[in-house]
Amino acid sequence: MDNYDSQNSSTKKNSSNREKVAVIGAVRTPFVKSFGVFENETALSLSLRVATELIARTGVQASEIDECIWGVVIPQTKNANLAREIVLFSGLPTTIAGFTLNKACNSSLQTAEIAADRILLGKNNLVLAGGVEVLSDVPIPFSDEARRFLTKMSRARSFKERLSLIGSVNPKWFLPKPPALAEPFTGLTMGEHAEIMTVKNNVSRSRQDELAYKSHINAAKASESGYFSDEIIPVWAGKDKNNFIDKDNMVRPDTTMESMAKLKPVFDKRNGTITAANSSPLTDGAAATLLASESYVKEKNIPILGYILDFITVGVDPNDQLLIGPAYAIPKILKRNNLTKDDIDVFEIHEAFAGQVLSCLDCMNNEKFCKEKLGMPLFGSIPPEKINIQGGAIAIGHPFGATGARLIGNALRITKRKKGRYALVAVCAAGGMGMAALLEAK
Incomplete structure (x- = not known):
């Protein structure tokens, strides 16, 4: 989506007359370690759980849903078109069309963007968009x-x-x-690419471990405070459906910098800095959003989380810094909407690896990078207290197809709680891609 507004960008910041895309609701399953408690689940079973519960919680009329758009990264031979099967197996009206896509870790951000595009074009009023990944059920x-x-x-x-x-x-x-596990174009794994980024940007092991530590501590505090209760849908799992899962199971509130420092590097065993502790784990989970036109929610008097204002997609040279996409997407989407980083109350930057997040932050605070790669003046540093306030994927987990939808709901809830206005979500992806979404809390 190149632009959500045909007006000149200088008028965007305070524009309130244009139609917006409303986020009625966003939910997810617990995110759990792969090959564990969800080993008997499938992409369809977890997707059905979030889709049906989201519709029930928001109270919308199922017959008014126009379309279902779903993301999944690892091909599911059992489900040729997962989105349509969600409709059929959930008992939703068979008139609801559906299609499934793969845009690597950007997948469920992409489903939301397509849904928003179709709403703004007047083709749809109400769209179910989300994503899933169940690596426990990966086809061999x-x-x-x-x-x-x-x-x-x-x-x-x-x-x-x-x-x-x-x-x-x-x-x-x-x-x-x-x-x-390797990138087809480069022959290197994600972790090996992340190692290249940490060397190129001189990101130390201690900084990576510190970010990972904060991810776990922030996620643990948010969980203890009940901040995830509105977004997590419990799942009865196991062969006999007798295992009740209502929390993410990879958050480690007892982790320490000392224990992290003892772990050996995974990808470059001699000189590397990336370990299992400062990387996101293999994860099973699903997440969904329900999007609608602003006029629809006003007519129906439906409460909402907020609005989607804009999306941007970038591509980078995979041979350079494969996961640097957010460093391109964040400044560009803010410039396009006549906003600065100071206008943003909450940043959610996907934590594939701690070194990848830190590389993105360092590049945006590097004058040479901004001039040569972005064609912009120095973007500057983002205050740490605005970034991943409730932890990130290193602690919570990262089901490839579901992360974007989780971040949309999480960012809007945090922004509402802080009584802020704007939130920004950014996600790197395989193939040298990145996406960002600009959100406004209601």
């Missing part, structure tokens, strides 16, 4: 040889033909192939 592919053999077997017309095919089988063909 076989080799190309095994695939070709099974295809030929299914097409064989006689027993003799099948027997001949069986005689050519190599058992090694059927060894499972783990999902690829």
Whole structure:
């Protein structure tokens, strides 16, 4: 979305006459460590939980929902079009169309952007948008040889033909192939790219551990204060659905800088600074938002969390700094809306790795980077007390397809509680991409 407003950008800051996209509600499941309590769940089961509960909590008429848009990163062979299956299996009216997308870690921010675009174009009034990731249920592919053999077997017309095919089988063909973790374009993993960024930006191990420590402490305090109670939808999990999960299970309130310092680097074992403690863990979870036109919520007198004002997507050279997208997206979206960093009350910057967040912050506070990469004067530093106030993905977790939707709801709730006005969400993504969303609390 290039711009949410056709007016000149100089008029945007105080414009109140244009139509806005309202966020009626946003919820999520608990975010839990993969291969644990959600190991019997699927992308569909968790998505159904948040979608149906969100509709019930907001009280909107299901028959008035125009579309369902969902994000998921790891391909789900069980669900060719997860969004449509959410509609059908939830009992929502079959008139609601749905489509599913993959934009890496930007996926559920992208579903919200598309929903907002369609609302502003007048095509829809009410849209369910969200995302999910269940790495516990990741499909494990076989080799190309095994695939070709099974295809030929299914097409064989006689027993003799099948027997001949069986005689050519190599058992090694059927060894499972783990999902690829490397970037296709560079051949490096996310963690290896994050290591490159920490070296390039001279980000120390101690700074990374400190950010991770604050993530856990802030998330623990928010949980203890009940700040997540409005957004987390409990899930009955387990084979017999007898395990009640109502909290994120990776937040460590007892963590210390000393314990983090003892961990060995994961990606560069000799000289690296990135560890399991200062990285986001593999996570299962789902999140959803319900978006509507401003005129719709006013007509129906529906309470809302706030408004979506703008989105921006950026692409960067994957060979340079793969996860630096937020450092491009944040200054650009603020400039386009005639706002400064001082106007923003809450920043939610996705924590893929502590070193990635710190690299983004350092680059925005680097005059050379801003001039050469952004074509702007120095952006400056963002006050730490405005960033990830209730913790981030290092503590809470990061289900790839769900993080953007979580951040929208979380940012608006924090901003409302602080009696602020503007919030900004920024997320890096695989492939050298980044997105940002500008929000206004109500």
